[in-house]
Amino acid sequence: MTSLVHRETAGGVRTLTLDSPANRNALSVRLLGELREALDAALADPVVRVIVLTGTGPVFCAGADLKEQRAARATGPGAAPVTGAFPEILSLIWDSPKPVICRLNGTARAGGLGLVAACDFAVAPLSATFAFSEVRLGVAPAMIAVTCLRRLEPRAAAEYFLTGETFSAARAAEIGLLTRAVPEDELDATVAHYAGMLLRGGPEALAITKRLVREVPAMPVAEGMRRMAELSAERFASEEGQEGIRAFMEKRPAAWAVQEAPR
Numbered sequence: 001m002t003s004l005v006h007r008e009t010a011g012g013v014r015t016l017t018l019d020s021p022a023n024r025n026a027l028s029v030r031l032l033g034e035l036r037e038a039l040d041a042a043l044a045d046p047v048v049r050v051i052v053l054t055g056t057g058p059v060f061c062a063g064a065d066l067k068e069q070r071a072a073r074a075t076g077p078g079a080a081p082v083t084g085a086f087p088e089i090l091s092l093i094w095d096s097p098k099p100v101i102c103r104l105n106g107t108a109r110a111g112g113l114g115l116v117a118a119c120d121f122a123v124a125p126l127s128a129t130f131a132f133s134e135v136r137l138g139v140a141p142a143m144i145a146v147t148c149l150r151r152l153e154p155r156a157a158a159e160y161f162l163t164g165e166t167f168s169a170a171r172a173a174e175i176g177l178l179t180r181a182v183p184e185d186e187l188d189a190t191v192a193h194y195a196g197m198l199l200r201g202g203p204e205a206l207a208i209t210k211r212l213v214r215e216v217p218a219m220p221v222a223e224g225m226r227r228m229a230e231l232s233a234e235r236f237a238s239e240e241g242q243e244g245i246r247a248f249m250e251k252r253p254a255a256w257a258v259q260e261a262p263r
Contacts, residue, residue, distance in 0.1 A: 005034040007041070012049035012258045013195050014042040015103075021057030026065040027111050032084035039092045049258065050198045051096065052191060053119060054103040060124075061112025063133070083143070086111065090147055093118035097207035099198045103191045104178075109133050114144030116177060117151045120210065121194050125184040128169045130177065136164040150214075151176045199258035202240040 006017040016038045018025040042048045055061060093100050102116050104124035110133050116122045134141040141161055149157055156175035160167060169181035182190050198206065216224050235241045247254040
């Protein structure tokens with residue numbers, strides 16, 4: 001049976017490719033199971049420093065597999081919706097100590113936007129379009145709200161969650177869903193640029209910085225100052241911090257630095 005999620009590693013970057021173009025990379029139970037396994041493997045592999053999530057075909061991800069949802073519903077009126085490993089996958093990406101870049105090969109809808117929002121970086125071609133289409137199906141963007149509402153401006157979230165209206169990649173970048181929207185011929189170079197920058201950072205420092213970017217804004221100022229002063233002292237004294245300082249003073253790359261990301 002052909003895999004629905006392909007894995008490729010080059011220069012410390014693990015690329016995971018959704019490959020189910022026949023149903024527009026919909027989130028079937030099988031695809032989600034393979035994606036969960038691929039993410040677990042990437043997170044456990046010490047060679048992997050950065051994860052890139054992408055897809056094949058003109059659509060990055062169309063959201064839930066509606067055929068599976070209908071089949072599940074046909075088993076009985078009280079049947080639960082098919083979610084597969086989706087909540088766990090969103091959590092894995094969001095909490096990943098390794099940076100995750102979403103390289104959108106094209107359009108995304110509904111649940112696919114949950115994946116986009118979970119990633120640390122999201123880069124899409126200007127030709128891509130987006131929509132939270134759940135309300136037009138009589139359902140709600142429930143699970144993906146957990147990641148999307150942490151990215152989107154509140155007014156924009158209300159506008160697009162409630163209307164289901166399609167919006168452009170440029171608008172998606174404007175409201176916080178995307179990091180960048182670029183011409184299609186610049187997509188790979190932009191992703192490689194971010195991966196290359198991330199490969200220069202200390203792995204421990206990146207993991208810690210991911211957390212503080214999310215946690216510090218919610219802290220009271222006094223508590224934030226105290227905890228961040230402690231963290232700063234810990235990092236300067238850490239083995240990774242000391243190596244970084246030595247490398248800077250000696251005008252050389254740090255031991256962990258990878259100079260070029262694969263293109």
